[in-house]
Amino acid sequence: MPDPMDDLDQRLSRALHAMQDVPPFPREAADRIAARAILASSPQARAGAWTRRLAAAVVLMAAGAAVVTAARRTAVVQRSELAMAGARAVGGAPVLPAAGAPLLPVSAGGARPIIFELDAPDARSVQVLGDFNHWSRDATAMERSADGRWRITTLLPPGRYIYAYLVDGHRFERDPARDAVEDRDFGVTGSELVVGEAP
Amino acid sequence: MPLSRPHVTVSRPPRTSAPADVLALRARDGDPGAFSALVELMQPRATRFALQMTGAARDDVDDIVQDAWIRTHRALPRYDASRSFESWFFTILANCCRSLRVRLRRLQLRAQPMDDQLRDESIDALMATTTRSDVARVFRALATLPAAQRETFLLHHVEGFSYEEIAVISGVGVSACKMRAKRAMDAVRELLREDDPDA
Numbered sequence: 001m002p003d004p005m006d007d008l009d010q011r012l013s014r015a016l017h018a019m020q021d022v023p024p025f026p027r028e029a030a031d032r033i034a035a036r037a038i039l040a041s042s043p044q045a046r047a048g049a050w051t052r053r054l055a056a057a058v059v060l061m062a063a064g065a066a067v068v069t070a071a072r073r074t075a076v077v078q079r080s081e082l083a084m085a086g087a088r089a090v091g092g093a094p095v096l097p098a099a100g101a102p103l104l105p106v107s108a109g110g111a112r113p114i115i116f117e118l119d120a121p122d123a124r125s126v127q128v129l130g131d132f133n134h135w136s137r138d139a140t141a142m143e144r145s146a147d148g149r150w151r152i153t154t155l156l157p158p159g160r161y162i163y164a165y166l167v168d169g170h171r172f173e174r175d176p177a178r179d180a181v182e183d184r185d186f187g188v189t190g191s192e193l194v195v196g197e198a199p
Numbered sequence: 200m201p202l203s204r205p206h207v208t209v210s211r212p213p214r215t216s217a218p219a220d221v222l223a224l225r226a227r228d229g230d231p232g233a234f235s236a237l238v239e240l241m242q243p244r245a246t247r248f249a250l251q252m253t254g255a256a257r258d259d260v261d262d263i264v265q266d267a268w269i270r271t272h273r274a275l276p277r278y279d280a281s282r283s284f285e286s287w288f289f290t291i292l293a294n295c296c297r298s299l300r301v302r303l304r305r306l307q308l309r310a311q312p313m314d315d316q317l318r319d320e321s322i323d324a325l326m327a328t329t330t331r332s333d334v335a336r337v338f339r340a341l342a343t344l345p346a347a348q349r350e351t352f353l354l355h356h357v358e359g360f361s362y363e364e365i366a367v368i369s370g371v372g373v374s375a376c377k378m379r380a381k382r383a384m385d386a387v388r389e390l391l392r393e394d395d396p397d398a
Contacts, residue, residue: 008391008392011333011391012333016356016357018334019251019334019337020359022243023243025243027235030238033238033265033268034234034235034237034238034268037238038234038272041269166231168229170229170231170272
């Protein structure tokens, strides 16, 4: 007659083996969790109220500069749109993406060209992450220009997007020229970008 | 039938700390892709451990694990490469689980009973097993154990940590870990025997 304790031990062993099994975890979900963690542990997220107070003061002091920056940013987008339409930008060469320049992989249905640009001359790497690429680390590397600005061109369909820059792989920065908004789907805070319908 | 006979021999899961350690070093040096790969590697085990440790609802468990990743990323610059990343991460995760238990006690909230969890599809997805009823009995048995014993049991028999590693994770001596594991195993076997419909 079999020993019931042996049977119990075998069943317990099998149960523990079963408890050790885990399925693989989806990479996209891992990217989202990692992005939240990186964003939440960034100095900006931790500085809390002090940062917000300080930022308010800085914003007041730098209001003039911000206006200039925003104007330049708008000009870049407009030049890009003109370039993609085959026209020449006002006062300069077409801003067509250079051959081999990285393009974010997004749907091109009715999309408009958008240039993301960040002035970070001391950065070693800059990526742009947003809901348009599921805050993924893939295909988001920006290229450094000689003037120290980091750029990437992408096609985005009309809509509202939230994005942030990842500098040197660990520091999230919102676009200083745009309002901070929360991406509820991904639980992160970034900057808002609205892409309108083509004229 | 005596219950003090030699206990169940469970082959602990193979350790895969080498890839995690390499990824952790790359993440420490600012590679966000490596950090995301760490999440991808560890998330299923982290979720399983937090579920079984806290008995909390799935949403709360996801929050616990996310919090653990935030703390991990924040502490990465201090990661000591002489220690395995898995044991370092589980130290942080176990602390998060303890914090939730304290918080639930303070709010006088009851965690979701283990039986309810077993009906949860998300738990089913975590378990590739043909011995689900025995796993359910082990869950029920674990739920009755003191948290310290449950933690030691899970870390040793499910997550595959040595007693020396558990001593560091739990902040107690190696002897205490062995005693906790023995008491936990005795209790689980006893409860399984009592709960056995064929007994």
